[in-house]
Amino acid sequence: MTDWKRKIPTIMTSQELLDKAYARASKITVNGAVPFDTVKKTNIAKITAIGDMTIVTLLKYVRGFPKMEKEEDFFSQLVDVIIGQDKLKISLSNVSWCAEKCSELQRKYLLKVRRAPNIDSVAKSTKEFYGRFSSVVKRINEDLVFLQKARDSLKVLPTVDPDLETIVIAGYPNVGKSKLVEKISTANPTVASYPFTTKGIIIGHLTKGWRTYQIIDTPGLLDRELEERNSIELQAILALKYLADVIVFVIDPSESCGYSTEKQIALLNSVKNNFNGIPMIEVENKCDLQGNFTDRRKISGETGEGVDEMVDEIEKLFKAKRLENMDKLPE
Numbered sequence: 001m002t003d004w005k006r007k008i009p010t011i012m013t014s015q016e017l018l019d020k021a022y023a024r025a026s027k028i029t030v031n032g033a034v035p036f037d038t039v040k041k042t043n044i045a046k047i048t049a050i051g052d053m054t055i056v057t058l059l060k061y062v063r064g065f066p067k068m069e070k071e072e073d074f075f076s077q078l079v080d081v082i083i084g085q086d087k088l089k090i091s092l093s094n095v096s097w098c099a100e101k102c103s104e105l106q107r108k109y110l111l112k113v114r115r116a117p118n119i120d121s122v123a124k125s126t127k128e129f130y131g132r133f134s135s136v137v138k139r140i141n142e143d144l145v146f147l148q149k150a151r152d153s154l155k156v157l158p159t160v161d162p163d164l165e166t167i168v169i170a171g172y173p174n175v176g177k178s179k180l181v182e183k184i185s186t187a188n189p190t191v192a193s194y195p196f197t198t199k200g201i202i203i204g205h206l207t208k209g210w211r212t213y214q215i216i217d218t219p220g221l222l223d224r225e226l227e228e229r230n231s232i233e234l235q236a237i238l239a240l241k242y243l244a245d246v247i248v249f250v251i252d253p254s255e256s257c258g259y260s261t262e263k264q265i266a267l268l269n270s271v272k273n274n275f276n277g278i279p280m281i282e283v284e285n286k287c288d289l290q291g292n293f294t295d296r297r298k299i300s301g302e303t304g305e306g307v308d309e310m311v312d313e314i315e316k317l318f319k320a321k322r323l324e325n326m327d328k329l330p331e
């Protein structure tokens, strides 16, 4: 699933597909015993090549796009936000239809040409094949153009691994989310683009024993209350729900982030409501500074204070979650 983005081929337009197939076919000659034989064999080879090439390419397009069967899935949600799942499904099914039609035409005209009694009749049938084939391929041009756009949009989706246990770090800007990801990551975090934000999301990995957790921070995503966002952007944010196994909500009681504690707590409540069911740890960061700290877990991404203990708590939540999932397994 993770590398499907690389598998989607460049999608040609109808005209490009036809030009390519016809150019290839124009180079084909097959020698026969007599001129009639030569013409017939050559045209049979051309029809075969044009059909095969186009069908193979179209089917490659259909297979290249990820199957979005599970709606409750991070990628499906994002695909829906960015390009619309329904539109994608319709275009892909039109491309399949076209491949099927091409195959029908190829079979039909190979038979016609094989049975043609003379050179004129071979030429006539071949010409007819070119005409009908072109028109079938041209009918899906809009779908091909759409798929090419979809491909470009999908390429900017974040490269996250949906199979890894994932910690999502949320909170207002400047509260120290990125610094925290950096602090607890075993390797340097990478930046991946995320729809509707100019900033990317930061992805880190934390390896503990033989387990690797994925840590994702949400810069610029949660800086306004969820209720205020437009629905498209909101959907993109909520897609994180399908990825998050544990949420760490970071509060900055020093308020050096520029937001009051009150505002931060309001966002915390809104995240709680929208991501309900996902275990959440609330931490107060920047404990090396002065502020209205409460009895929540205190940490400092700067000095590292309290960070190991926080990671222990995260691991405990994962353990509990795994046990819970084991209970759900069929007997």
Ligand SMILES: Nc1nc2c(ncn2[C@@H]2O[C@H](COP(=O)(O)OP(=O)(O)OP(=O)(O)O)[C@@H](O)[C@H]2O)c(=O)[nH]1
Pocket: 172, 173, 174, 175, 176, 177, 178, 179, 180, 217, 218, 219, 220, 285, 286, 287, 288, 289, 299, 300, 301, 302, 303
């Ligand atoms: N004193 C102190 N400063 C911190 C701490 N954690 C982060 N900072 C500082 O706070 C500022 C913001 O930190 P970031 O990690 O970039 O914050 P962020 O939440 O990722 O911000 P956005 O990406 O804009 O949402 C930086 O100047 C950090 O150096 C901390 O524990 N103590």
Ligand SMILES: [Mg+2]
Pocket: 177, 178, 179, 217, 219
């Ligand atoms: Mg950040």
